[in-house]
Amino acid sequence: MQNEAIPFDPSQDLPALAASGALGGNVALFRQPRGPDLMRRAQPLDDWYALRMRHGVWPYNRRLEGAPGPLSTVEGDGLPAARGINFASQDYLSLSAHPAVLAAAMAALAECGPHSAGSAVLLGNSRLTGALEGLLGELLQCRHVVLFPTGWGAAFGAVTALVHGADHVLIDGLAHASLRQGAMAATRNVTSFRHLDCDHVRELLAGIRAMDSQAAILVITEGLFSMDADSPDLPLLQYLCREYGATLLVDVAHDLGAMGPGGTGVIGAQGMIGKIDMVIGAFSKTFASNGGFVACDAPSVRRQLQLFAGPHMFSNALSPVQAATVLACLRIVASPEGETLRAALMRHEVELRALLKDEGMRCIGAPSPIVPLWTGTEAACRIAGMLLARQQVFVNPMEFPGVPLGAARLRLQLMAQHTPAQIRRAAPLLAAAVRKAGTAPRPALAPSAQG
Template sequence: MSEFDAYLFQKLEEVEQAGLRRSLRVLESAQGAEVKIDGRSLLNFSSNDYLGLANHPALAKAAGEALATFGTGAGASRLICGTSRLHEDLESAIARFKKTEAALSFSTGYAAAVGAIPAIVSSEDVVILDKLCHASLVDGARLSGATIRVFPHNNLEKLRSHLEWARREHPQGRVLVVVESVYSMDGDLAPLADIVSLKEHHGAWLMVDEAHGVGVLGAKGQGLVDLLGLTDRVEIQMGTLGKALGSAGAYLCGSAILRDYLINRSRSFIYSTAPPPYVAAAAQAAVELLETETGQGLVTRLRDNIHRFAEEAGCESPTAIFPIVIGDEREAMAAAGALLEAGFLVPAIRYPTVSRGSARLRIVVTATHSAEQISFLAKTLRELD
């Protein structure tokens, strides 16, 4: 073993001793309510494919037609030769769906976050984040060079205090507040209307990550911002194309000026090869599907399944995410192992995804789960207690 590999081995051993080592599971099937791992069929309650669109024939058809016409790759960044009509059509569909002037797509949610925040604020400015914001948002804030302040999760008084401090200590700086609409590990909602009022009172801007809100909340699944009628009062909305929309990539949406500005200033957009056109076609098909009666049926079925699991498992969540907080990392791993033995894929979520001592099972209900599958999980959880 080389000195380099010996060093890495030692560090991995430390991770192992802390009960935090991870490994990849290889799926032998398509994504869905049931998956196959190591030749064994498991009921999948871990996926963010909330509406089951990752396997929907409308998306597969759109991707297949685009693949036959446009091939497998975009060729370069979009500012060189990588923009196809499909990228533009996708962004028009997103803007229409989200009721904004414009949208811009990115290869991943991480790229959207680390591309947007450093483009908008810099070392003279302040970024204020909720403590439970996704790592990509935190990293985007760090890369910006702005002064960072973090407020305890959904704590409006501390957010107010940070806003007052920012205006007092950085009177000439810009202030950007960053929150999520739905928090991915807890499934709870941001008090978004109050946050909007606070940022407006203090002359700040707001960026809302709707990664886990789109497809779940809102009249047609447009997310929490739309549900609360706040679209015109949120400067930047971010979302993913790889969760409820069943494809891959992410987007930022807002004003037409925001889109043009990001095209010129977002490093992760400028210096990344464009996503494959067939991926954009699949995402567009998903957005357009949600605007149909078929799409609305999926949203309704998801909400019915959320209610069914909450009732049968004796827990509540405003979204499809149901956390069962265990605390100890090894105990969480043992609980996940017991569920695996019973036929369920529900991995343990541990540090650094969540804070130390708050390891949990993260159960996700989707539109494609049957009533029988949901009842089976609820019964199994009761027996494990």
């Protein structure tokens, strides 16, 4: 087969792999292909994909057999299906396999069927989505919650529904792509502020208000940044927004449920529950389902979102099965069992970071469900990911556009049901792969983006 991977012996030197061109290039080269034939001008990208596949360094579009778990069977990377330690799935509290969650999903399927059969604005709602809005509002201490079929849709929809062309958006330079794309679609007045830099936010707010007292300003950040495992100073950001008449939006996709007192995430850990202007999030990290939400205290914002957020109005609503799944997860998150699961998750995270540090590795950020392991170059990241897959340790190699060019890393996502034995087995394998990848020679050039 054309894209069949070349068997790779980890004991061999790496010059041949580097000379192949499979370690060179990056997605940025292929982002905007040129030419009059829309259907054919992406051919250089496909050629680059095929080259990387042949050499076993294309770690995307893998397939999971069965449910996500600490031990999972994965097929991809040009390899046959293999069972190994899974740090690539997002199931922070291991709720995808929880008996109560599975039972709730099955009960909803039997009662309501698999399909919402309509937009939430029309007849796509059910008693389960209503209950989910209420319970989520209680957790966040927000009176109004609007559900979306995806977390991406919640982020993009919230920004585009609320921000107009004359308004301003200030957004953390490392915020989710859904938020950045929403901002660019809503207004030309978009400014990135330096990551976590509240002084820069203050400077930008003061500058805008000095020249424009009438337009709205939306300040966007996240509770936990998924590529860097760090968090902003939310009390200070909210204070600055009050001072300059701006609105703060916080995306809690990665921390809600998995961190903070009662599962309230970074907002709860910083004492800001019920005090943030607008909270958005996704159900796909901790709550075992697709979907997303926007929560706030303003009924007028709820109405604006319902009618003008395209992903809410023009997409089918969450299915009854999805709503029931998230509801069951929310009940566990807020229970003593949830505290036990979060404590287990944090123990694994702290131990893995400590073991990797002892191996001389650089882990980014602070304790959270995410451990970003630095590689730097895209070539080193590709090699490390390939070596680990061949040792049945599955990770997510992250390069552009997920992270800036030259700032590649392996993103390790932990689960409450990982075991200490799995953590201790994986740590030296992770370190050895990164060290081996660091010895790679300079990669040859990849195929040209223009062919």
